[in-house]
Amino acid sequence: MTGAGAPARPARAVDPWFLEEGRSEPSALRTATAAEVGDLLRLELAGLDVSLPGPWRPAQPFVLPRQSYDELFDIARTLLALVRRAVLALGGGWPARAEALGAEFADYPLLSGQDNTETAFCAMMARPDLVIGEGGPQLLGFDVSGTFDGPNAAHGLAAVWERTHPGLFFGHDPLATRVRAFEDVCASRRLPRAVAVIGSPGDPRDEAGTRWKEGDLEQFRRRGFTADFLEPDELPEALGRPGRLRYPLGLRNFSPADWDERGLSLRPVYDAQRAGLLLLPPQSSGLLANRKALALVSEGRPWMTRAERRLADRHLPWTRITLPGRTDWRGTEHELDVLLRTHRERFVLKKAIGTTGGEALVGRHTDPTDWQHAVTAALTSGDSVVQEYVEPALCPIELTDGTGTRSALVAPVLSPMLFGDRPGGCWARFVPGSETSDDVSRGVIGVGAGACENAVLTWADPVA
Known part of the structure; x- marks a missing residue:
């Protein structure tokens, strides 16, 4: 089954990253x-x-x-x-x-x-x-x-x-x-x-x-x-x-x-x-372990080298602290509030402090009304981060x-x-x-x- 509003997921093959040719x-x-x-x-x-x-x-x-x-x-x-x-x-x-x-x-x-x-x-x-x-x-x-x-x-x-x-x-x-x-x-x-x-x-x-x-x-x-x-x-x-x-x-x-x-x-x-x-x-x-630290790296720090930025861009999903204002996502500026409400299926909300995954709310698996309430609460308190969803x-x-x-x-x-x-x-x-x-x-x-x-x-x- 899929989450509320989530697109149907086609059958997928094994990812080559897991496989080595010639092995039994x-x-x-x-x-x-x-x-x-x-x-x-x-x-x-x-x-x-x-x-x-x-x-x-x-x-x-x-x-x-x-x-x-x-x-x-x-x-x-x-x-x-x-x-x-x-x-x-x-x-x-x-x-x-x-x-x-x-x-x-x-x-x-x-x-x-x-x-x-x-x-x-x-x-x-x-x-x-x-x-x-x-x-x-x-x-x-x-x-x-x-x-x-x-x-x-x-x-x-x-x-x-x-x-x-x-x-x-x-x-x-x-x-x-x-x-x-x-x-x-x-x-x-x-x-x-x-x-x-x-x-x-x-x-x-x-x-x-x-x-x-x-x-x-x-x-x-x-x-x-x-x-x-x-x-x-x-x-x-x-x-x-x-x-x-x-x-x-x-x-x-x-x-x-x-x-x-x-x-x-x-x-x-x-x-x-x-x-x-x-x-x-x-x-x-x-x-x-505070997820806000992860968001700082994702956003990029002035001291990061080009190689470090490339590695972070490749292996760290887009992550931001839930603060009202404009942010860059996929090369375009957005109001964070509008971005999260418009593209619910693309994001995950997580408390900045807490057990790994324990406070995660996956947009594509969340009722739209519940997601709207969660976004409002996160932007009001500033105690969370939003991370782009990764299809595993x-x-x-x-x-x-x-x-x-x-x-x-x-x-x-x-x-x-x-x-x-x-x-x-x-x-x-x-x-x-x-x-x-x-x-x-x-x-x-x-x-x-x-x-x-x-x-x-x-x-x-x-x-x-």
Whole structure:
């Protein structure tokens, strides 16, 4: 089905960006039965909080040509650098930058006050969300923090596909790459290898609350780190205060907003920072996820080179802050209000601050009256951005219900992860659809209920 007022969508073929000539289908190379795949997904992913709602689940990873796989990380790295520079160029320190982006400074209670440190590490961990459009990868938004989804799921799913397709695929490991980013920090700051993974309290009987913690700690310990998971009330004693800190580094595995909603005090973390704990990533990273920063890059900054402008034009859909006035779109000036009301099917409205896709309103899938009200509200408050809609390309995948398999074409959201500027694996979400419906792209912008997760890999060896 299509959204209200949206044109009927013709059947589409697989986009060449996903394909490599001379390769067999991964489904033909799988060494496990459908039942064995189902068992492996259940056993290997238990406790990792991976979304596989079923009945149809992936029976293989998304497998890209090496050129396409590497391109994801190259684009992510370049656009992240542009977003970071756009935020830094707002000047005046991090509190002033938050104000310039329409954020409440009170929502960033863990800004350390050490601007140089915040600046050095604000882009340490990032996960863009991209779809493949006519011009290749198209950036929908960034999640820049220590709490984004994807690392554990991509790591666990890649382990499953290694067992079902042994030796065939390659992928950067997000958990190992994150540790290497911390090694770089230790080397640059001359710090001992000791890290406290700081998170929310959980029920020790809850497997989902313990397995991912142990996996994270094991990755650090393999590389010679002293590593422990600490809850907030454990911080003062565990850090070794007074005296020299037992853990000079902290991995921020929580969102201050989440703690506030649960009535948890940030005071222990704040005190630990004041005692010398380097909390990574710093809370300034959240400003890079503000979609207004993305709009600044899309509009173009005076310091951008021609090459940077070309790359942004190619891989960042037209994005603007929802402020009344004239704007350029497709080479012609328009009143933004009139443009959005006249071409509803061409745009997506998104809150500037919020979870990726969670506050997105897709014009072609929205009732015209509801769209008009949303445009009025966005232009009045100025708290949103508008982004040109990208029709996502289709990718082949084999799905299983645990008893049999079927081939499908889906429109995945691809999320290459960066840790300390290093490629750190790629996570994906997609809507499996049904055996009778080809409407797989409607849920892409706000992938949520009914979406499956998967790992994105490439071939381990060149094509013969």
